Amino acid sequence: MSGYLSAQLSILCLNIIIAYAIFLPAATGQLNLGAGGFAIIGGYVGGYLNSSFDGLGWAMSVSIPVAALITAIIAFALSFPILRTRGVYMVLATFAFAEVVAGIVLNLEVVGGAAGFPVDGHADLKILAPITIAVIVFCWFLLSTRFGLAMRSVHDDENVATLFGINVRWIRVAAFTLGGLLGGLYGALYGHQYNYIEVQNWNVLFNIYVLLYVLLGGTQTPFGPLVGALFFTVVPELLRALGESLNSELIADGRFALFGILIVLMMVFRPEGIVTRTLLERLSGRKTQEAVT
Template structure:
């Protein structure tokens, strides 16, 4: 049986995994979002308000929050069709900051004082959502739609020329990522039982990106490794607790220099399969 401390680590890891996954889906089309904490904030605040003030059951509240967040993903996705690369990344930074300052000023959800009153969810519930979402993305990775996503990533112009609707593909990716981030936010709110705008700043967005890049940015399973690394490393490096952030930063640079695709990638699975066949 897990101690409550260990259970907390698993819950944090699951939420981080979902956050990494939300970045992954969007990045798969070649678009980097540095504002997913904004979607997370929408999910956290909306679901908490629905369960606390409206009295709605949590699962329904999460589904509604994810849907609303997906609509915001659509709204953010439209400018993304005009903006490419770094300009899009900067626009998403702006979006994240706007959502954070919105909640900072929005008194009905407590403003800077934060919002509380949520009921604690059991660990199995968080794990259930995580496995379900990860499963959905991994199944989607095997569909034709994912091939279109990868085609948009590899060469958007060519993908458009052979008749793919790259607009719909990019928007769908943004909506999916926004919905996943909202689920992560809702679970976060019902795990920590207190949310404040400062929880959803730029650092949170970069944490998601970090987990995804470290774990492996070419497949969904990479987010498992990334989240596990980010949660377990501080436990292993207790003596260097002051330097935790710097170690992560150095790790990020090292991974980009040595193994740009992250710890896991498709070839690794290919090699494992080959190894089994040889023996």
């Protein structure tokens, strides 16, 4: 496998994991623009635990899960104030959370502040790929349980969900916390993949992109974030390859403009995301009732 390909596949794996981190709350109707906050906590906790020079020197097999768990605990505590907000205010609250985390870490000399922090243990594709597959299977399984049905019901109509015995707050807290767990996992894996982390890796643009993976992929099915992350990782690279092979500076230099136009078109034609329930129904070849009667 070429270095380029394995580097791209590693990025894809990481993007898929963070997409699922944001998907889980989104599946219950919560928009989380704080992906970077989770990633920074996971990345720095994982890095600090692992680094033998500046940190505690723990093995990678311990530092990564512990980083994910600590992020989940923070997400759990944070979910109570954040889940009091709704809609666009929740977007702002989660965004503020990410900014606060970034601000704190930038001023934390123990982990190098703005200079960034080196991480020892290296997690290559052989580690990333199985974990990514496990994350996909976990989310797909979760959505197929009664708990998943409750999540999707809360997304559609929380008042009715309540009347059928669903504890809406608990479902929301659980989804947000599990999202935090995956976000921390992503951050820790990222640190171990690149062996160097800085707060700037997870800036505002990152938060927006991850939310777009999920919203453009579709929040109705567990396939959405997978498709969204694939699209956002692969299409810019394909546009680059296309530009190089056509020797066209317009495509090579303007690929992000082209990509932007593509996003706008998708929002116009697939406002509920690329993968929707109706699409899956059609693909599975079930006859619709209209066709029969």
